[in-house]
Amino acid sequence: MIDAIVKRTVRYRQHSFIRVVRRTLAVIFPLALIGIIAQVLFIVFFSNDGYLYNVLSIGDWVPKVVLTKAQYSLLALSQVTIEMLTVYAAYGAARYTAQLYQIDDQVPGITGLVTSLLLSVRYTPNRGVSFDQNMMSYGSLLGGLLVGYLVGQIFRWLGKKNRLKPGQPIHTVDIEEQVAAYTRPILVIMLGALAINFVLNLVSYYSSYTQAAALMQSLSSGNTPFWLELLMVCLTTLLEWLGIIGSYNFQLGTDSTEAMANLNYALAHHTAYGVPYPYLGSSLYNSFANFGGIGLALALLLAMAIVAHSYNEQRMVRANFLPVLFNRNTGLMVGLPVLLNPLYILPAVFLPMVNILIAAFAIFIHLIPTPVYWVPDGTPGPLVAYVGSNGNFVTLLFTLALLAFDVWVYIPFVRLSLAVEGRIREIDAKEDHKDV
Template sequence: MKKDKKRISDYFGMVAVKLGGQIHLRSLRDGFASIMPFMILAGFVIFINYVILEPSGFMGKIIDPKILTRLQEIGSSVSNGTLGIITVIVTASVSYHLSQNRNFDNVLASVLVSLSTLFVVTPFMSTFKPEGLNESFVVNGVIPVNYTNATGMFVGIIVGLFATDIFIKLSANKKLQINIAGDIPPAVIKSFNVLIPIMINVIIFAIISFLLNLLFKLDFNQLISMLITKPLSHVTTSLFGFLFLMCLGNLFFGFGIHQAVISNPLLDPFLLQNMQENMLAYANHQPIPHIITSAFKDVFGITGGSGNTIALLIAIFIFGRRKDYKDVAKMSFMPGLFNINEPVIFGLPIVFNPFLIVPFVIAPVFSLLTAYFATSVGLINHVVVQIPWTTPPVISAFLATGGDWRAAVLQLVIIIITIFIYLPFLKMDERMSKINKDDIS
């Protein structure tokens, strides 16, 4: 039996190491981790602006609505500087981490090249149609906000990865370096060393952008959207694809490989894009476009941590008979309230425990499906606020849905039902441990 477990763990470990060690996926994971504070800030500002400071809401009966409208300008500025330029931030973040992961010594140059390249492939013009007129006008010298906000995020990822890789390879070529001597500041020497690689890099993308427009009447954003973003988004953010990747990530975790190896690089870029589009729509009082988002995953699929293990801890407290399990549950409960569940995963353990791996994989499927259909039929609001993943259950559902108390109640009901999903497997695990103990004695 141990040999079989070892073979399974070796197989999953090999796959996970390849995925987790792939330098572009790792850079993507690290890049999105770095931009999360901006997302959370934008989420809280949107919540304050359009729940607390909403002129037509409860505060409008206490404070003059004109004052509230004026105060909302603060939040709008923060939103413009976070969500409004999230593509630019993603480009810089991904480029930075890819340069670090490749041990490149001029990280700043990589980031600057990537940002320059992003604007090289972005058209500086926008189509404007005045209200009441049928004719559209082209306005030059402006960048469409759809190319800098969440809609253009995948372009930022592509540019951040490819421009950085090309730049690093060109910079390694000694023939392309300009060596200058004398008493010259190190920053000047570094800039001259990468002068030719920067020029080649930027010109390459400028030519690509020019040819796309000349031959196909497309810009870089439209091409990436057509070939990559839309097809992949349909797979990863469809209900089936989303649930499959969540299950796969938790199954990996059941064999000791952190689920972030799967979810972070494969899910997060698309779920974060959906989240930003939801926040922008909510801020502009438009219909909310997506149910499946990053915050939706955190609120309903990681309640108490991966596998929704807050329910398992409660089941152990109420129905458990093993003293060692109760001791682990006591130690794990406070971290679990903040969705940190490594103590219970490795403490009980859940890893390599066939009885507990099963509910660990299926419990989030139940909770996500329930929340999905509750959202789709209007029983709860859409998730519209990016909250910290460490926000405790019930509070997280209330905040993420823009203050919808029904979502908090639903999350509580889901936790209660999930307790009974875990319970029969917990009982089987206890019975098997008793049999093994009797055999040993």
């Protein structure tokens, strides 16, 4: 059965779109890692609500002007890396799609970048023309990959079939002739992108996206049926696996009326046992199903550290350890990658739901209290429930046991992934080309 899974996964990896995705993610990984490290430093060290900012009392001994300038610098680095990841993905995917069919890749790459930017432009009466950050950041990475792939395919279908010849010198005249031959596909792509931009601006004008996001957030944080909360958890992790932002990506555990009612009860009765809403989705998710980020990234990273032995794999673990520890997993999603990797979809989507079920049962039998207290931004995943329960030691032990269980579940999936990578390397050696 394992051999059959490996063979099917190898066939999946050989699809042209997946080949383009893998190559593009490998190229943009350094930008994703640098950007997510900048975000971690900004949130954890230099934000008033940051975990280490409060633990180390940074605001008391670091001059305010230093804090402010550090915030601006880290924010700038984050905005030009992680906040524009979709644009870079569109550029890389367009280039690699063109290369896959051995046509010139420079013009398709630039066209993919411009197309991605055009799709992100929004017009509002108050702000005028601006860029939709949700369309440019990791939250829409799948969109950037698809845009780049389609741009490359259109150049393949409509462009002049000038094949790349290795070692052939390229002169200005050659470039001018090639660009002239690409006029038709560029025109088709720009007109199509303009039409899609018109539709997206209509949707934005009528606030359809905002209303949908608000509905998802209310379903995942309010007093909704428990089965619906579990469904929202699965939906969020599935969207993250696809490279799309979900409802739990942008909320805290104390952002609803029900959460505030729990907090007021705990303050009045000096205990979190017996709170009126013990099974809030946002509270359970952030406390017990978000170790290291969406899909329990910390458990995956620890499983990788245990199973993997090659230098490149251990380097990936070391590079992502600190961001993942502080619940930022974009580097791991792009670099491993988890994104669009079928071997990780089952644990990434369903294991958080299992964690919530176990945690809900532990709360039901009064083994642990419901976490109700404020938790600083960037608190390490295994400590969120401990801090949110006001330092309940049993909760800490329960959380660590839950993390150990998650690592144990991830280990066979990591082994399968490594087996697929080994088979891919064998195919590379036989066919004398790289990165199937």
